[in-house]
Structures are given as C-alpha cells and as structure tokens.
Amino acid sequence: MSHALSIPPAVSRIEAETPADAEGVDALVMAAFGPGRFAKTAERLREGSAPSAGFVAHLEGRVIGSVQLWPVTVGETPALFLGPIAVDAGRRSDGLGAELVSACLNHARTLAGQVGGVLLVGDRAYFERFGFVPASDVVLPGPVDRRRVLWLATGVPGVSGMVAIAR
Numbered sequence: 001m002s003h004a005l006s007i008p009p010a011v012s013r014i015e016a017e018t019p020a021d022a023e024g025v026d027a028l029v030m031a032a033f034g035p036g037r038f039a040k041t042a043e044r045l046r047e048g049s050a051p052s053a054g055f056v057a058h059l060e061g062r063v064i065g066s067v068q069l070w071p072v073t074v075g076e077t078p079a080l081f082l083g084p085i086a087v088d089a090g091r092r093s094d095g096l097g098a099e100l101v102s103a104c105l106n107h108a109r110t111l112a113g114q115v116g117g118v119l120l121v122g123d124r125a126y127f128e129r130f131g132f133v134p135a136s137d138v139v140l141p142g143p144v145d146r147r148r149v150l151w152l153a154t155g156v157p158g159v160s161g162m163v164a165i166a167r
Ligand SMILES: CC(C)(COP(=O)(O)OP(=O)(O)OC[C@H]1O[C@@H](n2cnc3c(N)ncnc32)[C@H](O)[C@@H]1OP(=O)(O)O)[C@@H](O)C(=O)NCCC(=O)NCCS
Pocket: 032, 033, 085, 086, 087, 088, 091, 092, 093, 094, 095, 096, 097, 098, 099, 121, 122, 123, 125, 126
C-alpha cells in the first residue's frame, strides 16, 4: 500500500512585531547600524512618529531579524517608508532579509488604495531584486545620496516631491 508523501505546510519565519519585541529590535538595529544611525536623514522621518507596521524573525526567543514601515507622504502621495531593516550578523544570507522585505510589500499591497508604494534609502544592489527602482525626484528632509532613494509602486507608478511624516 502506498502512502501519500506528507509535506508539512511552509512555515513563515516572519511575524508581526509586538511591543514585547521592542528591546530585541533596538539591540539588533544598534548592532547593525551603531549610534550613527540617529544622524541619518531617514531617522528624521521616524522621529516623533510611530511605525505603521513592523515584522520580526525570532530564534530561541531572540529577535534575529527586523524591519519597520513608517507612514509618510511623498509629494501628495501617501506611502510607507521602509527601514531600518537588519538581520543578525550570524544569520545573514539565509533569505531572512528577503522574507522581511516581502512581508513589507505584502502589507503595502493589502493597503492598495490607501498607499501608493514603498520608499526607502538603501543599496540598489540589494533592493532592486524586489522591484525597487531609483526615485531621483524624491526629496528627503536632509542630505542623502539620491541614487539610494528607491521606490516600489503598489498603486502609484512614479512619485516626486518632498517626503514628510504623515500626520
Ligand atoms: C541587508 C540585510 C538586511 C540582508 O539580510 P539577509 O538576511 O542577509 O538577506 P538575504 O539572505 O535575503 O540576501 C542575502 C544576499 O544579499 C546580499 N546583500 C546583502 N546586503 C547587500 C547590499 N547592501 N548590497 C548588495 N547585496 C547585498 C548578500 O551578499 C547575499 O548575497 P548571496 O545570497 O549571494 O550570498 C543584512 O545584510 C543586514 O542586516 N545588513 C546590515 C544592515 C543594513 O545594511 N541594512 C540595509 C541598509 S541598505
């Protein structure tokens, strides 16, 4: 008698961030970026704001991956600002970063009609695999290498103008 092969369902390693993750997320981001992150222009878009959503990966109760999405406007377009994204140095190149980005994009797509896309400041060499393209007409509230300003449309193909915290 033959038995059908039992294939367990794929289990996502990514979960929605909860308040219990706050300390672990802070420690992970600090280890990845150091205190210099607070001087970054991207941080100006997070100060005094609260994330729309966050996603984490855990290992044995420890946060080993984290990403957040922040509500902004780009010109007149409501959007989500992605970052910081970090994976524990000992757990990189295992697809966790990609899973965190995918969680963000899925979230943005569930908000189609409310947000036009996802903006970030980051390495094109990493983010173009997800479909991010340069958004050189977008102006951030501080100095930034324009080539690192990237956009992925989930409703509005192109954006331009000032980025501001959405109120
Ligand atoms: C960027 C980061 C989140 C990716 O996490 P990850 O779990 O390693 O990502 P993935 O497993 O999905 O992808 C890994 C691949 O992306 C590549 N990669 C990672 N960072 C890259 C970058 N900045 N530019 C180009 N490629 C990059 C890796 O070399 C690796 O390639 P490989 O598969 O050929 O080995 C992680 O490297 C990290 O935390 N870095 C420090 C913080 C940081 O720089 N954040 C992003 C700011 S742009």
